[in-house]
Amino acid sequence: MLATQLGTLLAGEVAGLDPALDVADGLDDALAHGLGRLGDPERAALTALAAAVGGSPLSTPVGEAVAKLAAGTVADEYLAALAGARTALFGAAHDALLARLDDALGRQRAEWAGAGTDAAAVPLAAARSWLTELAVTGWRGVDEDLVAASAPVVAALLVEPRTRRLAVLLDGFGAELRACAPVATMELLPVRRWGDLWSRAVLLAQDTWPGPAEPVPVSGRLLPLGVDVHEHATAVQVQVHGVLESAEGVRSVRASLVAAKVDTIVGPAVWSLFDAPVLLGALAEHRALELADMPLLPGGDLRWRESAARLGEPADPFTTARLVLPTATAVAPPPLDRHPARLAEPVLVEDYQTVDGAAVLDGHRLRFDLDRLPGCGPLTPALVAGSTGCIGLLRWDAGEWLLQPLAVRATVKRKPVVAATGDWALGPTDAKVAKAEAKNDAVSVLRERAGRLLRS
Amino acid sequence: MDETEPIAVGGQTGADPVRRSGAVLVRPVPVRKLAKVPFVELADGRVQGVVSSGSDIARVYVSSVTAVGHGLSCSTNNNRPCGALHGPYPCKHLRLLLSEATLQYGLPRVARYLRVEVEPDGDLESALDPHHEPTPAATVFSRFLRHLSYLELPEVAEPMPELHWFGGTRAVD
Numbered sequence: 001m002l003a004t005q006l007g008t009l010l011a012g013e014v015a016g017l018d019p020a021l022d023v024a025d026g027l028d029d030a031l032a033h034g035l036g037r038l039g040d041p042e043r044a045a046l047t048a049l050a051a052a053v054g055g056s057p058l059s060t061p062v063g064e065a066v067a068k069l070a071a072g073t074v075a076d077e078y079l080a081a082l083a084g085a086r087t088a089l090f091g092a093a094h095d096a097l098l099a100r101l102d103d104a105l106g107r108q109r110a111e112w113a114g115a116g117t118d119a120a121a122v123p124l125a126a127a128r129s130w131l132t133e134l135a136v137t138g139w140r141g142v143d144e145d146l147v148a149a150s151a152p153v154v155a156a157l158l159v160e161p162r163t164r165r166l167a168v169l170l171d172g173f174g175a176e177l178r179a180c181a182p183v184a185t186m187e188l189l190p191v192r193r194w195g196d197l198w199s200r201a202v203l204l205a206q207d208t209w210p211g212p213a214e215p216v217p218v219s220g221r222l223l224p225l226g227v228d229v230h231e232h233a234t235a236v237q238v239q240v241h242g243v244l245e246s247a248e249g250v251r252s253v254r255a256s257l258v259a260a261k262v263d264t265i266v267g268p269a270v271w272s273l274f275d276a277p278v279l280l281g282a283l284a285e286h287r288a289l290e291l292a293d294m295p296l297l298p299g300g301d302l303r304w305r306e307s308a309a310r311l312g313e314p315a316d317p318f319t320t321a322r323l324v325l326p327t328a329t330a331v332a333p334p335p336l337d338r339h340p341a342r343l344a345e346p347v348l349v350e351d352y353q354t355v356d357g358a359a360v361l362d363g364h365r366l367r368f369d370l371d372r373l374p375g376c377g378p379l380t381p382a383l384v385a386g387s388t389g390c391i392g393l394l395r396w397d398a399g400e401w402l403l404q405p406l407a408v409r410a411t412v413k414r415k416p417v418v419a420a421t422g423d424w425a426l427g428p429t430d431a432k433v434a435k436a437e438a439k440n441d442a443v444s445v446l447r448e449r450a451g452r453l454l455r456s
Numbered sequence: 457m458d459e460t461e462p463i464a465v466g467g468q469t470g471a472d473p474v475r476r477s478g479a480v481l482v483r484p485v486p487v488r489k490l491a492k493v494p495f496v497e498l499a500d501g502r503v504q505g506v507v508s509s510g511s512d513i514a515r516v517y518v519s520s521v522t523a524v525g526h527g528l529s530c531s532t533n534n535n536r537p538c539g540a541l542h543g544p545y546p547c548k549h550l551r552l553l554l555s556e557a558t559l560q561y562g563l564p565r566v567a568r569y570l571r572v573e574v575e576p577d578g579d580l581e582s583a584l585d586p587h588h589e590p591t592p593a594a595t596v597f598s599r600f601l602r603h604l605s606y607l608e609l610p611e612v613a614e615p616m617p618e619l620h621w622f623g624g625t626r627a628v629d
Contacts, residue, residue, distance in 0.1 A: 204618075
């Protein structure tokens with residue numbers, strides 16, 4: 001990314017963004033208060049929400065839901081309408097931000113071409129009930145008992161693969177609420193975050209939520225750029241960003257692996273949860289991957305199958321980012337996944353100075369998202385502070401663009417080093433860390449206990 | 457419940473934490489060795505967990521200290537009482553449980569949960585006023601089994617966009 005591109009990205013307001021988010025903020029504040037006992041500010045916020053989607057297909061259900069809630073009648077379907085309206089607002093915010101990004105970077109993006117799929121027909125009523133009770137109570141009323149009531153709901157959703165997404169979301173959300181309970185004593189509530197998680201869960205808990213999309217097979221050479229790691233106490237996802245060169249052209253793709261875990265499996269140990277030596281090998285050894293008939297979902301996600309990939313030639317991610325990434329066509333995200341929090345566009349930023357945790361290019365500041373440096377790799381805030389080149393993900397949160405580092409080039413003790421989040425995918429390469437890991441081996445210990453006790 | 461002090465909405469400084477989708481509220485727990493105490497939690501009004509037997513690989517002890525009154529309990533998962541727990545003196549299983557709880561949750565949080573005051577470099581055990589109070593092992597043991605069952609869930613091939621809200625973050629040293 002050039003200084004002029006960064007300048008364009010940061011220049012001026014994104015039209016319509018603030019008014020849309022103001023309306024959503026109103027709902028978020030009402031959710032903190034609780035929808036069971038609306039006061040005047042909450043009624044006004046809901047009315048504004050209904051007005052905001054008044055010209056859309058959501059007009060009727062949201063208008064009706066707001067009228068009923070204002071009259072003191074609560075039902076799962078009314079809350080679903082609110083969650084839908086909120087999601088539509090953030091979807092529009094996402095589109096405006098992504099358009100700004102594509103414009104600034106001169107990035108070509110394909111149109112969405114996925115088809116709707118049938119719903120999965122799985123039992124979701126218990127999840128909806130808990131989410132309704134949560135919204136009626138409001139964040140300020142959340143205590144340990146209310147959170148504990150989600151445990152049987154999550155347990156039932158976890159064992160059914162088609163509801164795993166919802167289960168993983170509710171498990172992370174529940175753990176966060178439990179850690180904060182009683183919420184009434186908190187000084188500042190993260191109301192946008194909890195509004196996001198709640199409305200996302202409400203939509204995933206609808207019987208009409210579409211089932212998995214149909215993939216198409218792709219073949220070609222995948223050049224990894226870096227890996228983004230997502231983690232809460234009981235789940236971890238590694239999402240590899242890369243560029244796929246195939247007969248159909250050059251495009252950006254992702255490959256994701258998700259595993260369940262427990263809170264005591266942290267740091268480099270999370271890599272051992274995945275049985276994917278080819279993909280992880282490419283990350284650790286900086287190699288390309290040769291794909292043959294790998295399933296590709298419409299949103300640009302490879303549904304990873306180890307048998308459809310083999311390790312290729314060495315490939316330096318910085319070279320890929322400099323030479324191939326600018327020629328790649330980006331993909332349109334699935335319509336229901338559009339939200340600013342999901343914006344994660346790979347970019348290369350070079351020749352910057354780091355000042356107060358930000359990359360500065362020609363006077364333009366882009367702050368590093370240092371909270372997203374995962375514990376499973378060697379990237380540290382200190383390395384980022386000493387860096388001059390970075391492959392990262394452009395993100396947007398709380399009104400600002402951020403750069404989440406995936407790999408950096410830095411100078412340590414006057415020697416050039418390159419460090420990436422995926423360097424330890426096959427095990428730590430730092431001798432001290434490797435020794436500590438070998439001694440602990442949390443995954444083996446717990447698997448042994450599970451093998452012995454779960455079946456005795 | 458008073459075990460958790462108000463949690464600051466952590467993470468990035470500068471921007472409005474109230475309107476931050478990626479606000480960090482739960483940090484990963486520090487790494488600890490799991491061979492002796494595979495499971496410890498602050499739940500159900502107890503510091504409770506499971507301690508592997510030193511002599512029999514198939515046996516585990518279920519140990520707990522109640523937050524109110526410091527009732528000590530230690531028995532095998534088959535409810536056979538621990539022979540080393542007499543009166544108000546914690547057995548080695550309970551000692552291990554408390555020291556691992558301190559590693560996982562930090563001394564201040566464990567002390568607060570047990571409603572005692574301990575200096576940062578103080579001794580948790582000597583701050584307790586314990587008595588023997590046997591409790592059935594089944595509840596804690598089944599929570600441990602549920603904990604372990606996460607490791608048996610199959611990998612998922614579909615991406616999970618929701619996990620973007622849970623960015624990988626480092627434990628605070």
